[in-house]
Amino acid sequence: MSEVIDAVESPQQAARRLSAPARRDGFEPEALHPYTDDAGNALFWRIRLKHPDGSKWIRPMRRTADGTGYEIGEPSAPAAGKPLYNLRAIAAHPDAAVIVTEGEKAADALGKLGLIATTSGGASSANAADWAPLASRRVLIWPDHDEPGAQYGREVAARLLALGSTIAVIDVAALGLPPKADAWDWWKARPQTTAAEVLALAALPVLPAAPLANAANLANAERHSQHSQLPPLPVPQALERACALVMPQTEGSDAPYPLGALGPLAAAAAALAEGAQVSPAMAGQSLLAAAALLVQGAANVRTLSGHAAPLSLYALTIAQSGDGKDTADRPALRPIHDFQREAGQRHAEAMQAYEEAKSRRKKNDPPPDPPGPAPYRIAADLTIEGMRRSFAEGVSAQGVFSTEAGAVLAGHAMTPENRTKTAASLCGLWDRGHLSVVRAGGGRTERYGVRLSAHLLIQPAALGDVMGDEVLSGIGFWPRFLLAWPAPLAPRVFKPWRPEHSPDMLRYWADCKRLLSRPLPDDCDPLPVVELDAQAAQRMAGFFEDMEREGRQGGLRDVQPFALRATEQACRIAGVLTCFAGAEGIDDQAAAWGAALAAHSLDNWQAALSGKADPTPGRALTLYRWLVERVGWVALKDIPRIGPSCLRSADRRNDALDRLEALGLVEFDGQNVKAQGVDHARR
Template sequence: MLACSRIAASARRGERANVRTLAGNAAPLSLYALTVANSGDGKDTADRPALRPIHDHQREAGKRHAQDMAAYEDAKSQRKKGDPPPDHPGPSPYRIAADLTIEGMRRSFAEGIAAQGIFSTEAGAVLAGHAMTPEQRTKTAANLCGLWDRGHLSVVRAGGGRTERYGVRLSAHLLIQPAALGDVLADEVLSGIGFWPRFLLAWPAPLAPRVFKPWRPENSPAIRQYWADCTRLLSRPLPDDCDGLPVIELDAQATQRVAAFFEDMEQQGRMGALREVQPFALRATEQACRIAGVLACFAGADVIDDQTAVCGAALSAHSLDNWQAALSGKADPAPVWALTLYRWLVERVGWVSLRDVSRLGPNSLRALDRRNEAIDRLEALDLVEFDGGNIKATGVDHARR
């Protein structure tokens, strides 16, 4: 719940302030986050109360905007020659969505408010959807990196006009099961262009058996206060350009704290234990500043003090630990490919042709070398059997499924 609320908070604070990083730049208060947890471990349970104020606000604002747009179109149709044009209702009020394509996101910012977010408890739809197909993956990642860095959209399309939007803010929180990750974490292109290093990662251990304890979010004083703060922030008017917002500064003690964190990340990332995750380590200081900025801004502070800087650095370091653990097997993604193929085969009754594996199988296994490597791993474990050019999973009794 804490992680969900922090990322949800960034979706609102990004429209209220920017933060001064240790490099001296004024950076957006935008956070990207990835949470990996097993089915049944409470992803949706945490996400619902964290996003409830935004969904409530969006639902009501959307209804009003639809009514205003209908009245506007009606007034345009009845307008007579010489009459002044009716007042436009203003930008679309929608703040968050559960999926995206780059073209859709550009249109949403062109027609909508300046601060938006991608929040999904079924992030497999995002990471395995159109935006992240092999053909679209690099374009999607590059655009999301640019929004994280600068908050600037600039697009020219033949026949489609020009989109030029400054000062926009995008936050993201993708919650996903480990089995749905596929090969995206091990993708060299995504890491190479800095896509994953811009994400904070939480990958908690699977939960132990739980004991029932009655709990309702509305009975928690902390959550009720969080909802009240969200409602207060959502009621404020939005700027069209977030680049000119006030900048939250690090105070003297916080600057020393973050400077020490920066030097440690430089040492460990370039010459020490974090060399294997160097792109993540070298961005950890800016992540710490952004997290601290969100915490300070949500608390109503206009500077980051030492304690808030400690929290920002600790959360950034926690994410780095998770990335290091997640990518420790990066050099050998074949086990993930094999597991993906086996799960796909289990769902098929009878024999499947090898040609259909490449044509209809999981996207991550369409390449012939990956398919063959996955098959070799499964064959070595006696998890598949062959009949000429056909294959099927062993150990499955479909009659009992």
């Protein structure tokens, strides 16, 4: 990628430059979709490439802050939401029916017939868009022929009903389209079709009485009713609605998960993904995190910088409810849970014998030998106190695994008051295997040579404001996580599958048991160090230079902290795979695996954070939560003084309050403010 951006570079030239790495990987250009305002002024673009194997590469492109060039990313979304596609055509034809499709490619196909077509983007983009331009219009929704498409259609309909639009939905089942097909596929098969024929397609009317399914849909319908009274909800549902209203909705990456880069875990991951019908990314993350939990107590890894680092990994997987988080995680962790059950029973018996020996001990008898630490490898929780107790009483290498990580990220450990301390402790464990805890009542715990790996699986709606939290980003918390955000699953078929009948899963479990049979040291710092061989070091050096160039001057500037840490992530992944396979050193193949998986995570982070540049939504949601806790009126002047730390200035307070007021989430009384839409009697 060029390090100097030509000031007169066209959007088409910029798209070619920014997509060069993907084109080198075999992706072929399909389109450059411009998003404009209703006057036709360009706001941003979406680059679309497709691989011969069917996978897609879709990225937003915006102008740089100084206006002299282009970069990957979207501009900050207005409070009302992201703009729709083809706004100029919508505004120019106020009496025409508008067709809503899932994706720009389908909208362009209908546009070639002279129809007015628009979209908000991908299947999960409806809730983040500003649908006001379609208020009171006649709208025909053409969903893709799969469950994510149907869900997109329902979400769009809910938004438009609240705006007084007249809506019908194309009955895609009646069109005879294959699964996943869309308006583009229909048009491609019928190149001679006319606009009138499209408008005459079988459609199902959507009546204004259609119910809104959940708090998020309720939020969508209310987003444009700024001055209406929000119906009071119990506190948890009110906070969920506020999150849906305030926070920009993001999507993961369309990049395929590099399953083959899992090396010794690849066959088991493929078997798990196919048998359990979960995404390859979810299967891969589950197995990789479990492998890290097991090998972090056996070795350390020499990174490219020369220091010995823990083989610990933190993984974050974002997936919709029903996409198989438990289904993937249970088989990955089964041998560890089996080991804990058996070892825990033996430890309990040893503790009982120890207590009995102490009770029988006579005055001059030597004290009985206490049993070793509790053998549990999976820690109980992610709070600082929980980690302190777990490492004080347990083994030196542990893991935090949760398929309902929303409870973790919304719990006590990650409240605005505790986030920095919790994140700093987790960063210290990832960096050096060092846990330092100063207790409020006095006393200090210093634990060296410990190891912690983690895999947090979470639904997008449960992310709240933590992903865009500027404090967490500033201290490098999220860049230490490997992210996978796979696309929602297509409808599954009934297919009984038992992992114990899979030869690949049995081999994986056998490898896990081999590693579990090794005793853990009290101190993991002096463990053997897995080294990069010459070719592996050369490959990692090239990866490092790519990340430096792209992170500081190229297309990864918007995720620079992630890019600059990607090489260490790659070394750790390569070390985990090497040790899990029982090899002694990292060769070029393992280095390539590590780089591929680190790059995939970086790709997902870039897609996920492309709309997170504006910190105001996160601050607004933090303020709303704080106001909800106060129950009644709060003086405006008190917010910078005693409110959340991210709002300790009047400007930040005012920006957050403006956002909340625009959405009807707060009420003012002179110099006081309180949260709206909360039934405090129902918690």
